[in-house]
Amino acid sequence: MNDYDIAIIGLGPAGATLARLLDSRLRVIALDKKRDNGDEGFQKPCGGLLATDAQRGFIRFNLNLPTDVLANPQIFSVKTYDLNTRLIRNYQRTYVNINRHPFDLWLKTLIPPAVDVRHDTLCRRIGRLDDGRYRVTFSQNGREEVITARYLIGADGANSMIRRNLYPDHHIRQYLAVQQWFPDRHPVPFYSCIFDAALTDCYAWSISKDGYFIIGGAFPLKSATANFEQMKAKLGGFGFRFGEAVKSEKCIVLCPSRFCDFRCGQDNVFLIGEAAGFISASSLEGISYAFDSSEILSRLLNHADDGSNLNRRYWAATRRLRLKLYGKILKAAVLTSPLLRKWIMRSKISHIAVE
Template sequence: MDYDIVVVGLGPAGATLARLLKSEFKVLALDKKLTCGTDGFNKPFGGLLATDSQRSFIRFNLNLPLDILTNPQIFSVKTFDIQTGLVRNYQRTYINFDRHKFDLWLKSLIPNHVDVRHNTLCKNIERIIDGYQVTFVQDGQEHVITTKYVVGADGANSMVRRMRYPNHTVRQYIAIQQWFAEQHPVPFYSCIFDNTVTNCYAWSISKDDHFIFGGAFPKKDANQKFEQLKHKLEQNGFIFGTPLKTEKCPVVYPNRWRDFHVGNEQIFLIGEAAGFISASSLEGISYAFDSAEILSKIFNDKLKNPNKAYYQRTLKLRFKLLSKIVKAKILTTPFWRKMIMKSKISHIDNIQQ
């Protein structure tokens, strides 16, 4: 084999795995992104680092560099229920950061013994004796290599998952996000629910003199629903103006146990490719870190049946995500959401000045 392990995708999951693997492995890592700058592939999410992700940094003994952080750092999320008109403020300890710079920084931590290929597209993965043949294109040139193991860390629309499970479908939404010049007198984060528009949710983030509004919408009429919700929010005090840029990407929305697939036959899925994303918040970075850490230990310990070990060791992770599915069903059900918000549990009143 040309390589021991091929990692497809270098977001938080793939970059973490590539960084944690021992140097004795011959590893090839394929990534869509360029090495620097904003050109090339960008993950279109606002960029908030949740508490669970922060715990991973403690385990990894890593600190975030200053140039990744953005302004302001806000300590609450304003939650809007458009159907009832209820608004509540809940304390959150998110870190506001630049997602693209964050991904590039994680990739920069990968040690030199890993063969990292930037600006690449994985085209095909074919089973051969004792492993796989992987075909990818880098800068317009096609390459064919062989490997014992393949790790899919290629996100919601994972090519590796589709190849391994061609008949399996996971519910997906289209995440649409627009950037505007910030015009609100007081910057804020928000979480927005409106079941007449989407049975998922929408969000807003103030970031470095910009206001970002996004949401996850059904594929069929995502653009129409996005604009419909924007119009409703303008009546609730949101200020948009002319969009500076628009971003879109698919997002996995697991809603049952069998939506989590971790791979088999020397193929492994980590992060969002495995369905590891919270249905209640669409937070996936912490699960990317956790699944990559679990798989790295299995490889580094050279366990005889790594697929079986990975399935067993991610059970706790899947049960945690199952609880998020239950939470999401409650939050996206108008009656229960209304009851929770009317109770004012954990709500913090603003002092009017």
């Protein structure tokens, strides 16, 4: 009774989408750190914006967003700040403002009942058996359980245990995402993208959401907290208003910098979403790539009886996705270059003046 065809570790957008798309004839178990309802348990720090590519995923899936995952207001521009040059520009964007944790929980409700979903679990160990199957040990409600599966799916995000086991000597550039929530005291809600080469070679962000003002950024691991506080102090001179933080959040975020940073798996282990390195280096957006990679893998797993090498086919099928993400690496190199960013912002290309 503890033997499965597929074991999915992690039920963020990638894992939940894969679990929803798999054929009902497959015996599937899915392990997730989040609880099945409420605000307690694991929550990923996230600005909570759905990019255009993620919206296209909903069209392909024939899904509509429920209103209880949407956040107010819907903002149609990003205000870009370069703290070094003090340049400020406004660019049109078509993001959808959402509340990330309810969004993740909603995606889990779409998983068919045939999938054995285990909430509030922690994967402890994985190992390969002599017959090629995988043994997974996890804890739930203070008790350890063991299952076996033919295929193992790593959908466990930036700090993926599955990825570390597969590629112990390979490391992707990492940042610590630090984010705080404040009561919003700004007269007009806004979304911003913030650059400061003195504090991070990545970027920071802010977003108004349901009466709160979220400020966050991706910083070098060793100095993340100090650099975050320095950034807030600088932003006070640009009209940002902070009071007493009502919530603070942190998590590791990946930022691929080489084509070899995208790893898809091997030996009947597959990586999807951020666990595979599928995240934009220029915006740290990963939901659209979680949708794309899980959709690609679901088609292969649903027709896995033809004897072909699924890992090789998955690698080939994600080629276009990996090339697209490599383009984001090149874009990030431009955006995070102080000289090039200064030239772009001074040119006022695509800038929309606010009266």
